[in-house]
Amino acid sequence: MTAAYDPDNIFAKILRGEIPSFRLYEDDDTYAFMDIMPRADGHCLVIPKTPCRNVLDATPAQLAAVMKTVQIMSHAVMKAFEAGGVTLQQFNEAVGGQEVFHLHVHVLPRHEGVALRPPGKMADMDVLKAQAERIRAALA
Numbered sequence: 112m113t114a115a116y117d118p119d120n121i122f123a124k125i126l127r128g129e130i131p132s133f134r135l136y137e138d139d140d141t142y143a144f145m146d147i148m149p150r151a152d153g154h155c156l157v158i159p160k161t162p163c164r165n166v167l168d169a170t171p172a173q174l175a176a177v178m179k180t181v182q183i184m185s186h187a188v189m190k191a192f193e194a195g196g197v198t199l200q201q202f203n204e205a206v207g208g209q210e211v212f213h214l215h216v217h218v219l220p221r222h223e224g225v226a227l228r229p230p231g232k233m234a235d236m237d238v239l240k241a242q243a244e245r246i247r248a249a250l251a
């Protein structure tokens with residue numbers, strides 16, 4: 112049994128436009144945007160537009176919609192950053208490493224020999240904006 116969904120979590124606020132985000136892609140069911148504390152250049156997040164905490168309470172339809180967009184974003188960051196691969200991360204509940212309780216999948220472009228950066232360091236907003244533009248161009 113997981114806790115109830117909190118409609119005031121930060122990603123719900125992003126979806127409602129109450130706080131800004133660097134939008135990359137959206138469809139009827141999902142939204143993709145830049146992670147504000149990126150662990151790799153091009154680190155982005157994919158979320159469902161409808162509420163759920165994580166995979167433990169998500170519906171199969173929410174999971175399917177998110178993964179469809181994860182694949183789109185994986186191709187986009189591969190192209191935008193000439194990456195050699197992509198790492199996906201997804202955490203469930205605090206014990207599982209989750210900090211924001213709205214389902215999300217991390218999409219991290221990877222390069223040979225380049226380790227992920229430690230978590231928790233805020234990006235330079237001009238750099239993040241430029242990286243978002245590269246990803247959007249790759250999607251076009």
Ligand code: 5GP
Binds near residue numbers: 215
């Ligand atoms: P997780 O819940 O998977 O452990 O991590 C949540 C992720 O959300 C982190 O990678 C963190 O950098 C990102 N994050 C936290 N607050 C914000 C925010 O206000 N805007 C954006 N774009 N990302 C955020």
